[in-house]
Amino acid sequence: MSAATHTGEHRLNTSGIRPGRIVAWTILLLGGLVMVTPLAFMLSTSLKTAGQVYDLRLIPAAPTLANYVEVLSDGRFARWFLNSLGIATVVTVSNVFFDSLVGYTLAKFDFRGRYFVFLAILSTLMIPTEMLVIPWYLMSAQFGWIDSYWGIMFPGMMTAFGTFLMKQFFETIPDDFLEAARIDGLNEFQIWWRVAMPLVTPALSALAIFTFLGNWTAFFWPLIVTTSSELYTLPVGLSSFAVAESIQWEKIMTGVSLATIPTLVVFLLLQRYIVRGVMLAGLKG
Amino acid sequence: MSLRSKRVLWAWSFLAVPIVFYVMIRFYPTLQAFRISFTDWDLLKPPTYIWFDNYVRLFADPAFWKVLRNTFAYLVIGTPVSLVLAFAIAWYLDRVRLMHGFIRALYFLPFLTTAAAMAWVWRWFYQPVPIGVINDALALLGIPQQPFLRSTTQALPAVTVTAIWAGLGFQIIIFLAGLRAIPQTYYEAARIDGLGEWAILRKITLPLLKPTTIFLVVFSSIGFLRIFDQVYNMTTNDPGGPLGSTKPLVLMIYQTAFSSYDMGYATAQTVVLFLILLVISLAQLWLLRAR
Numbered sequence: 001m002s003a004a005t006h007t008g009e010h011r012l013n014t015s016g017i018r019p020g021r022i023v024a025w026t027i028l029l030l031g032g033l034v035m036v037t038p039l040a041f042m043l044s045t046s047l048k049t050a051g052q053v054y055d056l057r058l059i060p061a062a063p064t065l066a067n068y069v070e071v072l073s074d075g076r077f078a079r080w081f082l083n084s085l086g087i088a089t090v091v092t093v094s095n096v097f098f099d100s101l102v103g104y105t106l107a108k109f110d111f112r113g114r115y116f117v118f119l120a121i122l123s124t125l126m127i128p129t130e131m132l133v134i135p136w137y138l139m140s141a142q143f144g145w146i147d148s149y150w151g152i153m154f155p156g157m158m159t160a161f162g163t164f165l166m167k168q169f170f171e172t173i174p175d176d177f178l179e180a181a182r183i184d185g186l187n188e189f190q191i192w193w194r195v196a197m198p199l200v201t202p203a204l205s206a207l208a209i210f211t212f213l214g215n216w217t218a219f220f221w222p223l224i225v226t227t228s229s230e231l232y233t234l235p236v237g238l239s240s241f242a243v244a245e246s247i248q249w250e251k252i253m254t255g256v257s258l259a260t261i262p263t264l265v266v267f268l269l270l271q272r273y274i275v276r277g278v279m280l281a282g283l284k285g
Numbered sequence: 286m287s288l289r290s291k292r293v294l295w296a297w298s299f300l301a302v303p304i305v306f307y308v309m310i311r312f313y314p315t316l317q318a319f320r321i322s323f324t325d326w327d328l329l330k331p332p333t334y335i336w337f338d339n340y341v342r343l344f345a346d347p348a349f350w351k352v353l354r355n356t357f358a359y360l361v362i363g364t365p366v367s368l369v370l371a372f373a374i375a376w377y378l379d380r381v382r383l384m385h386g387f388i389r390a391l392y393f394l395p396f397l398t399t400a401a402a403m404a405w406v407w408r409w410f411y412q413p414v415p416i417g418v419i420n421d422a423l424a425l426l427g428i429p430q431q432p433f434l435r436s437t438t439q440a441l442p443a444v445t446v447t448a449i450w451a452g453l454g455f456q457i458i459i460f461l462a463g464l465r466a467i468p469q470t471y472y473e474a475a476r477i478d479g480l481g482e483w484a485i486l487r488k489i490t491l492p493l494l495k496p497t498t499i500f501l502v503v504f505s506s507i508g509f510l511r512i513f514d515q516v517y518n519m520t521t522n523d524p525g526g527p528l529g530s531t532k533p534l535v536l537m538i539y540q541t542a543f544s545s546y547d548m549g550y551a552t553a554q555t556v557v558l559f560l561i562l563l564v565i566s567l568a569q570l571w572l573l574r575a576r
Contacts, residue, residue: 025381028388038395039394041409102303131556136310136314154310188295220513235399264394268390
């Protein structure tokens, strides 16, 4: 999606056009279009009136924003949206801070027990969330965390995946860099924050994108720990909204669009970084 | 204090808060999970230890075996289909220059959506005529109508399709990264030796992609074994239905714990899920080591 794609026009490949290539390219493009049909129909139906839902034309005959006005009118969606945004942001900041702090400590400090701490954290990767939700739920009930923002956030504040990812990147930093900063009189915290952190920004952005996306789309734990509508995250709120609207598909599609479109726009803008981040995490992780 | 012990002190102070977190939020709950699985507990009365009774009950429960069969059905359909599709797409996409970024974005977009939200779009797609888009398309083509989510045989594959759809973009990107990591010189040498496209794919590309493929097989298998969001949202009027034909293990856990409040029994189910996932993760380690 850059200038490079345009210069390649009328040329499928440097080795020239062959009929097989054209067929393959066409199938590839059609497959891609099939992949986005659910999104296209979702958006199109959200712009239709109840009477037009059965008309399956992709471009609505008379597009209207009436559904959006109605769905947004009672402020529930705005609340859920802000809940999700706030929760995902706080958890992401926490992970970027703590996962890299721990990853850095395990990569660059030499002390007895380092390997043990590393193995202990790594071992938590083996424990699926599903096994922990019941103890978390009982713990939340005991401490009064049910139906609170903290209750939704606390399980994800640090992750072994993020720690492991950051450790691998900090290991690539030469010790001389840190030694030079030490001679300049920086303390260990400053060395991490001002010298080491700026050197791993690609990994940090990958971690941030993953953590945000994971929390933004999270459903299982928020469904368990929230009971009142004001505390719902967007996926949980949307699910309850869709159940209540039962078969008013244009309303449901409006809700789904509200939950999907803003993030798709943001993530499309960041696509280059996300793709790079997925590749980084997938290969290193 | 020596410089060295000062640094050790720094290290432990950096680790202090995370250690408290991991002990309280990961290790203690893990032990709790095992402990609760040995009790009978409805949250009203204090828990009573019944030791292995929950496990005995689970293995004697026909509902559990049905759920386990469903859970593996998601994996058995989902993992091979999505991996073959993802590889074929990545392999062709890797050679395409024209609109490469645009086509890649089309495939990648669903990965960025929320499963719980998109489940409703798919649910709408699967409705009978005149609402359901897929049945409308079948009608246009003169193909008989399909019940999809209303059928005990079609519902599970129909749900699997939505999970494949959502995960495909991720797998394509990982395969693309793997394909690019193969040095071009290997291909050039193979062409000089007169190998055809098919031979190159079989003798060079696939063997060199083995670590990537193992990672994706395990990653996607674990994903399918933990499926919940799609099933929950596509079958809200009868969760896991029709007649329990789509119910995966995680939904059974959710219902046992938070509808029946049978905490001991639910936790025993989570321990079984943990053991299944553990075997798969260890298989990955073993396969990668054997390389």
